[in-house]
Amino acid sequence: TAYDFYTGDHQVGIATPPQRHLVFMSLDVVEGTTAEQLKVLFARWSAAMATMMKGDPVGSVEPSRANGVPQDTGEAYDLSPASLTLTLGLGPTLFDDRFGLAGKGPRLLEEIPRLPGDELQAELCGGDLALQACADDPQVAYHAIRGLTRIGRGLVTTRWTVLGFGRASAGKGQKTPRNLMGLKDGTRNIKTDEELDEFVWVTDPDEPAWMRGGSYLVTRKINMDIEVWDGTTVETQHATIGRDKGEGAPLSGEKEFDTPDFKAVRHGEPVIDPTSHVALAASENNGGAKILRRGYNFTDGLNSLGQLDAGLFFIAFQKDPETFVDLQRKLGRVDLLNEYIAHVGSAIFAVPRAPRSGHFLAQELFG
Ligand code: HEM
Structure with missing residues (x-):
């Protein structure tokens, strides 16, 4: 599949059914860069994103002159577009007074506050800009990010990167995949256009025009204590999440898509523990609030103790970042899952609406 960059209202990579692979890069803008230079960068990036999503190289792969340097690095040359989507996000620090953009940021774009249970590492947090590449071929996603950073050379530097695989969320019409705890993830995700309108797309008329139709992206790099999880009984695993493992059904039901009954009681005990992950996160227990989850599994190999360094690169889109903050404030305090996870990275980005054809x-933002 090839997706069109000029999609209408919303950037791709949000409501797009999650592809199998992710390359997510957070970047900082070099001190001294001007708004005019950023404007040119956004224009060049937009054009390159549209080109690469079609499966085309950004310029010549093999210049005819022997002394020419290839414009496109070439590793995706013979590959199909592989459902590539490229998504740009703008961090809160882009709108401090370094680049002449102070006061021009989206209204709700603020750093995520410190949250209960945070074990954040500064080098895995924040960023002035974010590029998200998703594709069904990891080489296509990697090529795209490599090409975009090449275009940005001298203006942006990489802050942190996550390579994700085996998507850990489901979109419309997709079979629910599994995260690295072996659990089906994405069963009760946002899947309808009505939910997207209600919970994901920014509609506030007081937001800048380029933000209306956009969304707020929150990422959390969440390490899993996989060896500990792997040593727990299946009963504990079920109770922790509030669902069974094989079918992914709520403990109060039988089938994956059965609606959980958080009031069900057996032998005087709640069937779904009120501090299980789903009981705490479910919209029924959060005043109806929902977020669009679009995370990926990741691994960085082994840590310094020789344990598996892996987990969930959580990505959520919502029209108001406070929805995520409220949810995580609660989860971070009491979620049974906390025994097996640690939030080590955090960032927020405003995702602009898609440009109209011929625009970027x-x-x-640049007047
Ligand atoms: C549901 C796993 C982190 C929000 C679920 C489900 C699983 C799961 C297995 C049930 C299937 C489903 O409905 O998708 C995990 C793991 C996490 C994690 C392993 C960390 C490593 C988070 C975080 C948030 C979150 C940080 C938000 C702050 C939700 C929500 C649901 C959910 C809103 C849907 C609950 C419902 O409506 O029933 N998660 N999750 N999760 N999770 Fe997580």
């Missing part, structure tokens, strides 16, 4: 991302 966040164009109105």
Whole structure:
């Protein structure tokens, strides 16, 4: 599949059914860069994103002159578009007073506050800009990010990167995949256009025009204590999440898509523990609030103790970042899952609406 970059209202990579692979890069803008230079960068990035999503190289792979340097690095040359989507996000620090953009940021774009249970590492947090590449071929996603950073050379530097695989969320019409705890993840995700309108797309008329139709992206790099999880009984695993493992059904039901009954009682005990992950996160128990989850599994190999260094690169889209903050404030305090996970990275980005054909991302930001 090839997706069109000029999709209408919303950037790709949000409501797009999650592809199998992710490359997510957070970048910082070099001190001294001007708004004019950023404008040119956003224009060049937008054009390159549209080109690469079609499966085309960004310029010549093999210049005819022997002394020419290839414009496109070439490793995706013979590959199909592989459902590539490229998504740009703008971090809160882009709108401090370094680049002449102070006061021009989206209204709700603020750093995520410190949350209960945080074990954040500064080098895995934040960023002035974010590039998200998702594709069904990891080489296509990697090539795209490599090409975009090459275009940004001298203006942006990489802050942190996550390579994700085996998507850990489900979109419309997709079979629910599993995360690295072996659990089906994405069963009760946002899947309908009505839910997207209600919970994901920014509609506030007081937001800048380039943000209306956009969304707020929150990432959390969450390490799993996989060896500990792997040594727990299946009963504990079920109770922790509030669902069974094989079918992914709520403990109060039988089938994956049965609606959980958080009031069900057996032998005087709640069937779904009120501090299980789903009981705490479910919209029924959060005043109806929902977020769009679009995370990926990740691994960085082994840590310094020789344990598996892996987990969930959580990505959520919502029209108001406070929805995520409220949810995690609660989860971080009492979720039974906390025994097996640690939030080590955190970032927030405003994702502009898609540009119209012939325009570029966040164009109105530059007046
Ligand atoms: C549901 C796993 C972190 C929000 C679920 C489900 C699983 C799961 C297995 C049930 C299937 C489903 O409905 O998708 C995990 C793991 C995490 C993690 C392993 C960390 C490593 C988070 C975080 C948030 C979150 C940080 C938000 C702050 C939700 C929500 C649901 C959910 C909203 C749907 C609950 C419902 O409506 O029943 N998660 N999750 N999760 N999770 Fe997580």
